[in-house]
Amino acid sequence: MTPSPSFEGIEICGLNFAGRYRLLTSSIIPRPIAFVSTLNEDGTLNAAPFSSFMIASVEAALLAFSIGPSELPKGTLQNVVRNQEYVINTVPVELAREVQICGEDHAPGISKITLASLHGIASKRIRTPRIAETKVQFECALRTVIPFGESRMVVGEVLVMHALEGLVHDGKIDVREYAPLGRIAGRAYCALTDLISV
Numbered sequence: 611m612t613p614s615p616s617f618e619g620i621e622i623c624g625l626n627f628a629g630r631y632r633l634l635t636s637s638i639i640p641r642p643i644a645f646v647s648t649l650n651e652d653g654t655l656n657a658a659p660f661s662s663f664m665i666a667s668v669e670a671a672l673l674a675f676s677i678g679p680s681e682l683p684k685g686t687l688q689n690v691v692r693n694q695e696y697v698i699n700t701v702p703v704e705l706a707r708e709v710q711i712c713g714e715d716h717a718p719g720i721s722k723i724t725l726a727s728l729h730g731i732a733s734k735r736i737r738t739p740r741i742a743e744t745k746v747q748f749e750c751a752l753r754t755v756i757p758f759g760e761s762r763m764v765v766g767e768v769l770v771m772h773a774l775e776g777l778v779h780d781g782k783i784d785v786r787e788y789a790p791l792g793r794i795a796g797r798a799y800c801a802l803t804d805l806i807s808v
């Protein structure tokens with residue numbers, strides 16, 4: 611017999627921003643996190659997490675992340691547009707607290723990198739440093755910023771990918787050694803512990 615479960619049809623367009631945000635971010639889970647490092651105007655390093663993150667094109671080596679509306683313009687967007695470059699660092703599970711700190715609002719002039727006790731290391735092709743405590747980093751050149759309402763989708767071309775020594779086996783990243791952090795919502799995250807093979 612064909613199962614006939616009943617579904618709740620939710621008109622997302624009829625909801626306000628908070629309602630849409632709650633439903634979309636609690637159903638599209640877990641999300642990988644782009645931990646984006648950028649150079650501030652004064653040359654100091656900034657880092658912020660963005661879990662609206664995806665591969666936009668494998669053949670063109672494009673990664674995309676989305677910056678949502680905010681009262682004050684987000685530093686990452688300003689820096690990316692001014693510098694035309696940035697680094698997407700991915701997040702190992704042990705960096706959850708540090709990433710949370712960098713995802714919260716702090717008084718202007720406060721360095722999130724210092725607050726989270728993180729460190730920058732030089733990139734190869736761009737001026738923006740990578741985050742030393744992460745295992746995989748992508749040096750990116752800004753390709754385009756696409757406006758969707760007040761949100762901005764940032765699309766960048768990967769110039770260089772860095773992987774921690776020993777992480778790549780047969781041309782692939784070893785998932786257990788990688789141990790990436792997944793975003794659920796708010797302060798909730800997950801680890802990749804139950805792997806399924808079919």
Ligand SMILES: Cc1cc2nc3c(=O)[nH]c(=O)nc-3n(C[C@H](O)[C@H](O)[C@H](O)COP(=O)(O)O)c2cc1C
Binds near residue numbers: 643662710712713715
């Ligand atoms: C795990 C995590 C994921 C986040 N994902 C997003 C996102 O996809 N888009 C967004 O606009 N803000 C996101 N945020 C919030 C930003 O990180 C936050 O606004 C941050 O303060 C921006 O910093 P900036 O002003 O240095 O760019 C996220 C926060 C956390 C903790």
